[in-house]
Amino acid sequence: MELAEVQVNAARPSSLAGVRNPFQKWRKLKEKIIELCLLTSAMTSVVVVFTILWILVSESIPFFQHVRLIDFLTDTEWTPLFEQAHYGILPLLCGTFLTTLIALSVAIPCGTMMALFLSEYATPFWRETLKPVLELLAAVPTVVYGYFALMTVTPLLQKLIPSLPGFNVLSAGIVMGVMIVPYVSSLTEDALRSVPNYLREGSMAMGASKAQTALRVLYPAAFSGISSAYILAISRALGETMVVSIAAGLKPNLTLNPLEPAATVTAFIVQVSQGDLPHGSIGFQSIYVAGLALLILTLVFNLFGFYLRRRFKETYD
Amino acid sequence: MVEILKKEILRSDVRNLSFSYGDKKVLKNINLPIADNKVTALIGPSGCGKTTLLRCFNRMHDLYKSTHYEGEIILFPEGINIISAKLDPIEVRMKIGMVFQKPNPFPKSIFENVSYGLKVRGIRKSSFIKDKSEKALKQAGLWEEVKDRLHQPATSLSGGQQQRLCIARALATDPEILLLDEPTSALDPISTAHIEKLIVDLKSTVTIVIVTHNLHQAARVSDSTAFMYLGEMVEFGTTNQIFTNPQQKRTENYITGRFG
Known part of the structure; x- marks a missing residue:
């Protein structure tokens, strides 16, 4: 019985039927644009972090081809600008x-x-x-x-x-x-x-x-x-x-x-x-x-x- | 008023108490005897001043600005005036325990909660603290449920258990009066029944003043009842008399649910 009632309600034509569709479409599009803007601004921080990380890592790789990691971590001197360079951090x-x-x-x-x-x-x-x-x-x-x-x-x-x-x-x-x-x-x-x-x-x-x-x-x-x-x-x-x-x-x-x-x-x-x-x-x-x-x-x-x-x-x- | 209780031993006596927030007088010339080892209920519609009156007993109002007491609340057997400006409110609170509307266990373990009052009084002897805490938890009917998890956070307990923990916390320091401010208003019916039974059991060891919105609760747990309205004490008597034979029209209207 309840089901029948629901069907009756659904079948009733909406008084806004004529206006609704194009308005709804525009609203949905606007919603999407706003969402995209927000996502973009949220992503900038992620992009910046990963760019920095990428630059640091990519510049560090050639360094470690010259200096052994073990020296970097254990050497007790840091004199990269001297003739006798030491690279202990x-x-x-x-x-x-x-x-x-x-x-x-x-x-x-x-x-x-x-x-x-x-x-x-x-x-x-x-x-x-x-x-x-x-x-x-x-x-x-x-x-x-x-x-x-x-x-x-x-x-x-x-x-x-x-x-x-x-x-x-x-x-x-x-x-x-x-x-x-x-x-x-x-x-x-x-x-x-x-x-x-x-x-x-x-x-x-x-x-x-x-x-x-x-x-x-x-x-x-x-x-x-x-x-x-x-x-x-x-x-x-x-x-x-x-x-x-x-x-x-x-x-x-x-x-x-x-x-x-x-x-x-x-x-x-x-x-x-x-x-x-x-x-x-x-x-x-x-x-x-x-x-x-x-x-x-x-x-x-x-x-x-x-x-x-x-x-x-x-x-x- | 006092004649009704003249056979009882008084634990406290409120005499001509008025209280104001700034210029606003919220308690007007209250007189109320509190019998020893009995439960006194304060009832009345919202905003009638019953919680304000309760909070006078342990000087909670002193925590806030521009509050003003007049009159006396005498605490027996010492005969001191609780609200005297000369008396340090902390000293008053050491004698009078309070349980609030919402369970408010501290973010510490169950044991640390019960022993808190003893610790802030500078008691260090751990065997004494242990015994006292255990006794208080037993009095509050919580011991069996928590004895194996005393060092777990108090917030892991259910609402009803938390409220009983708060009662135990107040009991651990042997208060002369225990103030209960609508202690079951945030609890489910089963926890409420549990706490009401506890209140009746505690009567033999401690004097209780309870504020409640629930008239049935007042009728079930209290020995005497005070009905307040708009900051005034309308009627005070034994609970039986207030609920079966109120002398004042306003009391009768409130009891029968015609207003409030």
Whole structure:
């Protein structure tokens, strides 16, 4: 019986029957065009990534025909521009790791504490005052930070450590950390503020203090988002170029001592690309290899971040 | 009003309590005795102030700006005024537990949830924490279901189990009063029945104040009932009297479903 009714309904002619068809066709076409536009713009990022990857790999292949991979990974000297050329990536990676580590040990504690203050403690007045200042910190050009490290922070540190050379990893790392603080604090604050209020109230109702609530409930509850903040900080620090080029010295140095000068992967790339090495020479190709190494490193950290985000994901509704 | 309960021992007494958000007075001159080891239900239509009143007992309003209390809520046997500005709200919350409308377990393990109150009180002795947590989980009727998975995340429990975990979490610190804010409104009928039974069982150990929208629930679990309307206490009496012989017309209309 129900079926019969449906048939009757279907058979009834639509009052819009005349207009419907051409309009419908045009609408469908428009829909297709829009979809294509959106897909194209989405694809550009993919195309760019793969183009970069392809260039890095294709320029690296001739390099590895000259230099054995094992030498590249284990040689303790990086002197591609010398007559007695050595191509060990370790000194550069070491410089990159060291500056990153110093930057993170500044940026993560400072950024996290700032975020906790802004999201849990600050009165509207303090929030309105501090946030624009933090945003300003992120707007300072990196080259300015570089000279700030070289001309201001290093002399200050030299008062504490008289033996500190003019170019050193410590000063560059600290300033890089300050530079990254706004990224950490703003993403961490967003993550903390997205923790639903019922967890805050639940913890306070148990007799917890504000600090206990923030550290024992809100921080773990927001950790998925906070881990993205930390991973972004790591990526920024690994890829940072200007500050280390200016303030850390450009001397590849296999050391874990932050009081010495060192070169990072990025600093080396800048140095070579500004020089007058002929294209296609081994020395020039070495910057592509260094770039590839850096890209792989960043990729590893991003994957780790992806894992962290999923591991600590809490869904709130 | 108080005469009805004069044979009971009082755990708390609300005296001329008014409460306002900014300029807006939402509780007007409330008087309410809370009998020891009994269940007191607060009923009334949405917006009547029953949850606001409940949240006065553990000073939850202090978390927000421009809230203002007047009057007294005396907590016995100490005889302290809970809402006195001189009293640290955290101290009040250490004495008075609360369970919310929506189960809100912390994103931690089941065990960490139950032991949270003890940990924030600075208790470190792990054997003590273990015993207390186990006892609280047993009181909340959850022990048998979770004893083998204490270290799994609390969010892996069902809604009803999560709410019982929240009750256990509140019980672990031996509260003097347990506040329940519509504890079953987000739960299915079976979990609701489970929690209602639990409330009746808990009466022997803790004083309970429950806010509920569900009149049947109030009738089933409570000993005395207060009917509130537009921020005022309209009528208070034994649950039996309120539901069978209300003295006020407005109470009768609400109970019989004519408004609200």
